[in-house]
Amino acid sequence: MVHAFSKGIVPGPFSESLIRNHPKTFVEIRHCAVAHIAAEEEVNKKRTRMVPTRPRATSRPQTLRVHETTTKKKTPVKQQPYQPRKHQTRGRERENVPPRHNFVVELKDLIAIPNVAERLKVPPKTDKRLWPNKNVWCEFHQAFDHPIRNCLALGHQLDELVKNGLLRDYLQEK
Numbered sequence: 001m002v003h004a005f006s007k008g009i010v011p012g013p014f015s016e017s018l019i020r021n022h023p024k025t026f027v028e029i030r031h032c033a034v035a036h037i038a039a040e041e042e043v044n045k046k047r048t049r050m051v052p053t054r055p056r057a058t059s060r061p062q063t064l065r066v067h068e069t070t071t072k073k074k075t076p077v078k079q080q081p082y083q084p085r086k087h088q089t090r091g092r093e094r095e096n097v098p099p100r101h102n103f104v105v106e107l108k109d110l111i112a113i114p115n116v117a118e119r120l121k122v123p124p125k126t127d128k129r130l131w132p133n134k135n136v137w138c139e140f141h142q143a144f145d146h147p148i149r150n151c152l153a154l155g156h157q158l159d160e161l162v163k164n165g166l167l168r169d170y171l172q173e174k
Contacts, residue, residue: 005029098155101162102172107148108139110158110170119161123153 002023009015014036023029103110111117123141136147140154148154161167 098159103170
């Protein structure tokens with residue numbers, strides 16, 4: 001792992017110090033990194049404290065080099081303060097998950113009730129794998145791959161029916 005880490009690091013002073021020191025554990029790499037960061041901070045402090053010993057003469061303008069005349073001077077980029085990374089979910093984003101409602105009957109019995117069944121739109125059959133498990137049956141899709149309690153299509157439609165008040169009799173008291 002240490003070898004893979006040192007091979008994957010960007011070439012520069014820190015990678016050169018790793019080549020010189022030959023760390024054998026990640027603890028040693030961490031110590032090298034802390035020492036390298038401290039050294040860089042000291043160099044930056046010295047650069048900001050240093051003032052020129054004598055001011056430049058302003059009597060004549062400094063001649064421009066050929067390269068500077070043909071290209072615009074780049075403005076220095078301000079360094080932004082460190083922003084921690086946002087939490088990333090694995091796979092699909094979980095923003096589109098419908099709320100779970102507690103019903104007095106099981107979901108497979110609920111979708112079999114004629115009044116409810118006529119309001120549900122069963123999605124068309126698909127060959128896509130909807131869930132990583134091939135042995136679990138979804139009564140709503142009439143397909144394997146996911147349990148009915150995790151069925152997003154059914155969850156969204158039942159949530160709409162609950163919002164419209166059509167499933168009021170089947171909801172458990174909170």
